[in-house]
Structures are given as C-alpha cells and as structure tokens.
Amino acid sequence: MTASLANIRCVVLGGGGFIGTNLRLALSNAGAQVIGFGRPPRFAVDAGQWVDGEFDDSAAIAAAVRGADRVFHLLGAADPGQSNLDPVLDARVNVPASLAVLEACRDADVGKLVFLSSGGTVYRPGLALPIAEDAPCDPISAYGIGKLTIEKYCALFQRLYGLDTAILRIANPFGPYQSPHRGQGFIAKLMHRAMNRQTIDLWGDGSAIRDFLFVGDVVTAMLAAADRPGVLGPINIGSGFGRSLSDVIADVEQVLGHPVGINYQVSRAADTPANVLDIRRAADLLDWRPACPWVEGLQRTRDWLATL
Numbered sequence: 001m002t003a004s005l006a007n008i009r010c011v012v013l014g015g016g017g018f019i020g021t022n023l024r025l026a027l028s029n030a031g032a033q034v035i036g037f038g039r040p041p042r043f044a045v046d047a048g049q050w051v052d053g054e055f056d057d058s059a060a061i062a063a064a065v066r067g068a069d070r071v072f073h074l075l076g077a078a079d080p081g082q083s084n085l086d087p088v089l090d091a092r093v094n095v096p097a098s099l100a101v102l103e104a105c106r107d108a109d110v111g112k113l114v115f116l117s118s119g120g121t122v123y124r125p126g127l128a129l130p131i132a133e134d135a136p137c138d139p140i141s142a143y144g145i146g147k148l149t150i151e152k153y154c155a156l157f158q159r160l161y162g163l164d165t166a167i168l169r170i171a172n173p174f175g176p177y178q179s180p181h182r183g184q185g186f187i188a189k190l191m192h193r194a195m196n197r198q199t200i201d202l203w204g205d206g207s208a209i210r211d212f213l214f215v216g217d218v219v220t221a222m223l224a225a226a227d228r229p230g231v232l233g234p235i236n237i238g239s240g241f242g243r244s245l246s247d248v249i250a251d252v253e254q255v256l257g258h259p260v261g262i263n264y265q266v267s268r269a270a271d272t273p274a275n276v277l278d279i280r281r282a283a284d285l286l287d288w289r290p291a292c293p294w295v296e297g298l299q300r301t302r303d304w305l306a307t308l
Helices: 018-029 058-065 087-107 142-161 186-195 215-227 245-256 280-286 294-305
Strands: 009-013 033-038 049-052 070-073 112-118 165-170 172-174 200-203 212-214 232-237 262-265
Touching (some): 009 058, 018 033, 018 215, 033 058, 058 087, 070 087, 070 215, 087 112, 087 142, 112 142, 112 215, 165 215, 172 186, 186 200, 186 294, 212 215, 212 294, 215 232, 215 280, 232 280
Parallel strands (some): 033 049, 070 112, 112 165, 165 232, 172 212
16 A cells, blocks of 8 residues: 555655654655654654744745655644634634645645545534535534635645645544643543543533544555545545444543543534544545554553553
C-alpha cells in the first residue's frame, strides 16, 4: 500500500498534532522524505525534518510545499464544541488559510493533496445509521461548516486547475500522541484522568453514540489515499461501528481495572446525538478497512498514556 511512497517528498501541514505525529512516523517508516510543518510538536519523535510555522503564514506554507510530491492538510482549529462560541473567528482562521494551502499546492504542482475533513461534524443530525457520503450535510457547528467549505474549495481547485485531491471524512480518532489536556479526545481525557484517579466531565447522559477509530487505522487510510492516483472523495474513514459514551466508559474501566468517576453535565448544542460512518466506499476505492481491534486500541492508548 505504501511502497510507492518510498523516497517521495511528503509534507505534513499540522504535523505536530495527534494525527500528524502518527502520520509522520508512518511516512518515515515507509521510506518517504518527511517534512513536518506547524507549531512546535507536542511530543518529539524522530520522523524527518521539522519546520516551525503558523497556519496563517501563506509565504511559509508556500515555501514548505515547494517541491512536494504529497501534501497532507491537517492544519486548523481542533475543537468542534468551542467553535460555536466564536464562529466568525473559526471561519476567519480556517477558510482563508486553507485557500492559501490550495493555492500553494497548485503553484507548486503538488502531485496529491490529502485533506482531513470531519465525518463526525459535517453531516445532518438524526440521519439513519450508518451514514454514507451522499447523506445530507447540514453541520450544527462552525467547525463542521468550515470543514465542509474547505471540501468544496478542494473540489473547485480540482475543477479549475486539475489539483489532485483526496478528501477523507474522519470519525473520532484515539490512540498514542493524543494529548489528554486538549479540547478534543474523549478517550484520551477519560483514560488519563481515570489513571490518575480523577473524575471527568461528561456532556449529556452518556447515551450519545460515536464512531471511534484507532489512529493507526486513520493513518493507513491517509497513506492509501496518498498512494492512489486520481481525485478521491469525500470518503468516510471510521470503524463502521457505534458505541455509546457509557459503553466506552465501561470498556475503559475494564481495561484499567477500576471505576471511572463521572461528572454529568448538560449536553451541548454542537454535540450530535449519534454518528456512525458507512465505510464501504473506503473499502472499494482505497482497499482499506480498520484493522486494530477495539480493546487492543484502548490498551495501546493506556500504555502510551502511562509514559507521560
């Protein structure tokens, strides 16, 4: 799947974050020439070169992607729940800067741009599960609107300039290198606080259903998309299986061997009641399927968090 990425120059925009760190490691292991770009990484790893830069610095991004064969666009705001507090700021940060990324990739004649969208926020709430890519997209968060807008601009740049793009709508990823101290990452926060015998706030009664996917499977999907010629997307990348937050808590308790303290809070307006992705298109177009079993993913997350 990744053989043709050997010696290929790959730029990971937002490479210091959770998914970006795992992606840089996988690309490096595949023999690619890896350049990470963004704010300083939260966790240091030995995975190619690193370039410090800001998302809104179009000149720095243009310099980073110059000569790139593959570009992975992971930059942007990372908390759907907080985006509705200031939707103007969310749009001002994410959309113009993403347009600058597209322009830089066009000007640099990049072989493929892989954009990480959000399978958990772009779809209309209340849809029959699992949700396929042609389902109505009516986001209820500014974050989801921003992701959908950038998807549309990716399609426009493909039409106008022939920019080869892949749009991946990712479910709820979890695993090593996900900081337990940030807005996103329910499993990382839950497990870390439980390991330290601390309680965690839960928005709602625990009945909300989510599609959780181990980060290693997210990365293999991104590598498959980068390795596949032609315009791709949108493509759902998820487990295809829904779990309530209460069930996740129970499984974490089993993995840790002790109970988790929960502080129940009123649910938030931006939280979708249920979201599970239909992943048949990923199987058809990318020959991709999730490979890491659920409990194994939790155990690997626990083992990494224990190193902090």
